[in-house]
Amino acid sequence: MKMSSRRSVPLLIALALLASSATAQVQTLDGKASDPITMGWMVGSPPPPERTVRLEDMSFLTFPQLRWSFSHWRELYPTVEISKGEGPVKALPHAERKALDAVTFMPLGGTKPMTWEQSVLANYTDGIIVMHKGKIVYERYLGALKPQGLHIAQSVTKSFVGTLAATLVAEGKLDPNMLVSHYLPELKTSAFGDATVRQVMDMTTGLNYTEIYTDPNSDAFAFVRAAGSLPRPAGYTGPTNSYDYLKTVKKAGEHGQAFGYKSVNAEVLGWLVSRVSGKPLAEVMSERFWGPMGMERDANIQIDTNGSALAAGGLNLSLRDLARFCEMMRSGGRFNDRQIIPASVVADIANGASKADFAKAGYQTLPGWSYHDQWWVSHNRLGAYMARGVYGQACYVAPKAEMTIVRFASFPLAANANLDPTSLPAYEAVADYLMAHPN
């Protein structure tokens, strides 16, 4: 389920709703009322039918059931382990700053201030960590997530893959100016055949492919059916794995003209990383990140019917391990007393790409941003850049504030435009507080 869908709710309507009071108006149940533990999903042997969450009937992706699903992804799909190996865990020091709860901000398009604590609930947060100068200053778990538990990262997965690709570029193993078909001749006749690796990395390919979450005829659904992640209709004759689907994607317009958020780019990039590395993505993730970084929990990634990792959104990891990854980025690629990725890779990601290309995509909550190496770059005063996944998965790296925020959530709607008004200004307010109160 790696479909972002900025178009799934008209943005202006969403903003208006958020501005008038809160997300409670979008759905009946607010963050507290929809708490999956209180609601009792999947409790009992067997759970009663009205409290059973299933893949087959799509209830797993229906609100409020998805509040359970996102913390139980491996119970829905085949997954492959991303091993942390046998090394010691790199502990994250704690220095709790309870005062953060009272930090106040004005939601985007709003008229009434909100506290940080309120925003945590308003965003249907499952878990959130704020790190400042390398220490955890705030850590909360809500919903069905526990500190040791894993949560689906959705499209935050893409930023891991983009970082791997950028690292391979820095190491001279992947040439961003080469055509994708140089590395993946299987894609020669597809839209990706004459796209460069760089265009795929920055999602500036011109594709005849729609990613509209609310439209069952959208190509994004055709992809997941091909991958075997959703049931196929009787008499289905389409591709039966993710890579075969990628071969069928056709071109629309020219490459390199504009940013267009289409998850198949990330799938191609995951394929490229595997091909160039000569091993499955899960193994690359383990060797490059989970092992050397001293991660706390083995992670896993959802796979398709052929065992290929779903690079656009299949990663499941613990919140603290996401914090470790994002702290590594904030620290110029250094973590656990070693250089995990070259500092130049981090600097290049933080620099972002063309704002003009990005503006064409019309993200109203992200003015002046760009998209580079599968990261969302704010170009704001904090130098912040983000990994973002549908339903509120987020990693916000703010180098100038020496701050990182990671969040897992299970918002009722997919599009992050619904969460941005109560998230982006909240992150900035917390950064301002921490800079003003360095301790």
Place this chain on the structure above:
Amino acid sequence: MKMSSRRSVPLLIALALLASSATAQVQTLDGKASDPITMGWMVGSPPPPERTVRLEDMSFLTFPQLRWSFSHWRELYPTVEISKGEGPVKALPHAERKALDAVTFMPLGGTKPMTWEQSVLANYTDGIIVMHKGKIVYERYLGALKPQGLHIAQSVTKSFVGTLAATLVAEGKLDPNMLVSHYLPELKTSAFGDATVRQVMDMTTGLNYTEIYTDPNSDAFAFVRAAGSLPRPAGYTGPTNSYDYLKTVKKAGEHGQAFGYKSVNAEVLGWLVSRVSGKPLAEVMSERFWGPMGMERDANIQIDTNGSALAAGGLNLSLRDLARFCEMMRSGGRFNDRQIIPASVVADIANGASKADFAKAGYQTLPGWSYHDQWWVSHNRLGAYMARGVYGQACYVAPKAEMTIVRFASFPLAANANLDPTSLPAYEAVADYLMAHPN
């Protein structure tokens, strides 16, 4: 895939083949030639079609592909974690006895002796550990299994569940003389409605249910289709989860007359354990075994479409953790400096049940054995009892020899009758050697 199938290959034919030379005659590829690493299953991004193992086309359960599948079960099915928790690992001391390789035995029905080392290969072993007096004296990994890896336990799972049930009986939480329907009223109108808990534990229920692995019309396949573990045909209108299937099983004959190995008994028992414990089986396994025993690796168990654990054969665990479990049994329920289960439970399992009831089932490789609490009891001079799973999964506890042997395998054929001739006498020979050479 928890179907045992003693009838899948006529026993006398299998024995004759084994007697004449070895399992190489049953299949083209022997243990070495079928090595899944050498064969290169699932290598490449993507693996070439002729080296891809898939669930959809059933290739995962075809030899030699199954040699890969059994060490990669979570990549095929949804699974739920059985957590080892945060406690320290209980180390298993090593005292390698290389001499075991040369221990010689006569295969059942054979005329030519075989060495232990030869038997390891002949049985398509993926991993094997011999423990003597609490120390690992022999440990080998072949095939696709690594020391840290997990392997499908097949019906060895049942013995974990049977041990849990027997423990609940000892604690007075489960009455073996009660009808199953006392605890599970949902099963009132099924064959299990008027069966006692004891009859389910010892598989002496009279069921109109066939478990013939080579017959696609066998009820065992209907069960796995209901559970969602195999694709359902178009227009399928049967039950859509494992518990609903159990409700449909009808009675044949009378309960309590004879042993009949039918996996649905274990599924009912798993349901009973969950119901009486008030929590999912995976959680019970974690709290009762994985946590307190100091297990080395988180395990997992395959689940059905409703999230219910497949108690008859879904457990995936590391070989060393299986060794820990079986050593706990050998040590009167004591392990990791604590009493894991009551000593009385172990003593009762070792005592077995009615040999006469067992004999009616006609297992030619297991004369004089019985079946009790989901364990196979040899009543031999070593006091040995076994957990057994199709394709060669085994745990052989020999209290009189202070020895435990655990084995994961991926034999070409399901029925353990094919492996017994080169396994059971080999276990006894190793026990004799260790007793004769106590150091």
